[in-house]
Amino acid sequence: MVEKKTSKVVVMVIGYAAMIVCLLLCVYPLIWMVFGSLKTTNDFYTNIWGPPIKFIWENYVEAWRRADMGRRYLNSVFITGLFLLINIPTACCAAYSFARLRFKGQQKLYLFLLCGIMIPTGVLTLPLYSTMVSLGLINSRVGLAITYAGTSVAFSTFMMRGFFISLPKGLEEAACIDGCTMFGAFRRVILPLTKPGIMILVIYNGLSNWTEYHLASLVLPSAAKQTVPVGMALFQANNAIEYPVLFAALSLATVPMVIVYILCQKSFISGMTAGAVKG
Amino acid sequence: MMKKPSAEQTLGGRLKGNRSDKAFPYLMIAPAILLFCVFVIYPFAQGFISSFHKWDGLSPMKWLGLRNYENIMQDSLFWGAMKNTFLYAILVTIIKNIFALLLALFLVKKVLPGRTLFRTAVYLPVTMSYVVIGVLWMWIFNPTFGLLNPLLEFMGLGGLIRGWLSDPDVAIYSVIWVDIWKWTGFHMVMYVAGLNSIPEDYYEAAAIDGASSWQRFWKITIPQLNSTIFTNLLMSVTGAFTSNYALVNVMTGGGPNNATEVAATYIVKTGLKYVNLGKANAMTFVLFIFTLVFGMIQLKTIVRDENYDH
Known part of the structure; x- marks a missing residue:
């Protein structure tokens, strides 16, 4: 004992x-x-x-100015925001159609889309770069946002489909007795019920692309368009003499996200966990 | 698989179809399918085709047959990079998961003071980008004013001091450590959730039967945790093949002497620095073939877990 x-x-x-x-x-x-x-x-x-x-404290002023943090934050916010504005509607519409409507070729099309999940994130970066060159999307923030939307559409659709399927059958008809269009039924009745799923997309996809470096570093050569991670990597490579200023820049790149995380810890953790099935 | 529903079950059937209703499901999936084709299928196909060509990315491709692939076979730098990629993926996956599981076992079902604070803290690196983390650790590893070497000296382990990123024998492990540091907290949270879902009565019953805690761990915890472990391993391994790009690029640039070169960085160098997209894309597909196994396991798990008719 x-x-x-x-x-x-x-x-x-x-x-x-x-x-x-x-x-x-x-x-x-x-x-x-x-x-x-x-x-x-x-x-x-x-x-x-x-x-x-x-x-x-002047280190921060210096870092903000020299690393052009303001502009880089704006770029990151713009790219991530636009990405989500494309990603969420496309994924929700497709997921709804795959989950709650019936049409010819549905299963085949869905499996086709699921093939995207077989390709680990980042493996196709270089071919993707070539595609962006041929579409004229290089050095364009909008182009990068659209590309992100393309690479994450398979997984996002798959995830949202799970949410749509779990809702009870016949909800659309019940809620729209006096008749509404099919799109109206989707938008007014079903979509509001899948807020938790949309939250997961916002957190998981948002954070993945907020921190994305591989593709962003290849397709945004001009300093004025670079995101926070790309700018940070360059600043570190070019200004590695005044270390306190470098550290101030690092803090500026980290601390805002850390604050957001601490404030919405619960949704952050559950969002990342649910989203990360894709890895 | 999917059941054919009768007409009255479906919305399309109820709201009797004119032609636009028939088109509705297709219109809803069209943007997604379009994006998918342009940004996944097209690059995939173009990359694959160009891997049989000499191509600089701008002028027309020139047919080479299998020459790029033959070239790769003899490229020792590429195989060195592949070796590092695998070393990275394997070590990161195993160590992350062992650390995370041990921490989770300790943390779960005990009301320890400071537990929430601990979870918040170890999860912090998840929210940070690889670039920031890479730069930060570069300075921790820095031999003149980093944190690590003075710490070792302080602990009387001065003999361990080395150039963590400049010694070719050690550098890759230093980079691997940073990836482990970033994700252990994340996996720990996953394991805590898995452990919490094991019913308490299993343990109670086992305790009544006189099972030791060691037996309980192997006979109850591990089998019950099977699917959680599987998910965590799969998640770590699929991510690890390419997530190393940012860390390697920022921390070592592949050096010293290619000691930390991984496939992702070598592919980008070959494609954009040496302007040989054909060969680089051939490498992409060699890498893809190696990751395909994990991708297929992932797809299979996902499709199996999917419930087609709720």
């Missing part, structure tokens, strides 16, 4: 220790990043671990 108790205590101690190590491992790099962003260059070299001796 005593032995059992000690072994339990040992497990607890090891577990707690592991938890604390993990906690530090996850959070300290971020704290370090913010500390570093507020130091003087000299402080940065000599005082590696601790908080800044003097807080240099």
Whole structure:
């Protein structure tokens, strides 16, 4: 009995220790990043671990200006926003049709679309780049948003279809006794009931494309059109001399999303979990 | 598979069809199918065709037959990159999942103080982009003012100090570690959800029968968690073949001495830097063939889980 108790205590101690190590491992790099962003260059070299001796807020002004963060945020917001505006209606319409209507060739067309799920994200980046060249979509924010909408349409449709199917049968007829168009039934009756599914698309697809780098770095050569991740990678490659400013830029690229995450943690976690089946 | 519904079951049947109603389902799927064809099927086909050609991306393609593929077979840099890609995918998948499962086992069903805070914290890196994380870890690994080496020295492990990103023997593992760091929290949350769905009475019954906790783990937890483990492994592995692009590109650029080159970075270099899209696309398809197995397992799981007639 005593032995059992000690072994339990040992497990607890090891577990707690592991938890604390993990906690530090996850959070300290971020704290370090913010500390570093507020130091003087000299402080940065000599005082590696601790908080800044003097807080240099100007680093942020400098980083915002030199890394052109304002413009890059606007670009990212624009591209992600436009992407969602295309992605959600196309996926919802197609998913509704596949889930609740009957038409010839339905199953074949659906399986055709599902083939898209077999191709892991990013494998086709280079052929996709060539396609964008031939369609004249290079160096265009709109072009990138449309392309994102194309690469994620298969998975989004698949996901939304699950939501439409789980709604009770005959809902459209019941709600539209006095008659409404088929599109009206979809838009006014069914679509509002699938808000949780749409939330998942917004979070999962939104975040995937907000952080996307591979394709964005190839198709947005002009600095004025680049997204936050692309801009960040370039800034790091070109300005690796004043480290505190680099760290300030990193913080500027990270902190807003972290705040959004902390505020809507629940929907963030459930959205990512439900969406990530595709990996 | 799909049942043929009788006419009155369907909306189209009820709201008796004029011609526009017949077209309605097709109109609804048209934008999605169009996007899919233009941005998935077309690149796929064009990439495949160009892999048998000499092509710079602009001028017309020149037929080469299998020459690109023969060329790849002898390209030791490509196979080095493929080896790294697999090493990355395998290590990332295994280590992430072991860490995540261990943490989840400890975290679940115990009301520990600080539990929510812990979950919030380890999930944080999920919301960050690979680029930011890559740059951040580059400086942590930095030999002169990074965090890692002073820490090792402090712990009396000074002998372990090395150029984490400049030593060709170590660099790829450093990059792999960063990917593990980013996703462990995510998988942990998935495992916690899976563990929470195992009915408590299973454990109670086993405890009455005198099963040790070790036995309970292997006889109840693992079998009950089967599908969660499967999903997590599949998710890690399919992502890992290409998600390494941003990390490698930002942290090492494939160096030192190609030691961290992965397929995704080498393909882009071949295609855009050496302007050989034909060969690069041939590599894309070699990579695709290797990932196809996982893609097909994924598709099969998805189609099996799908309920056609609710």
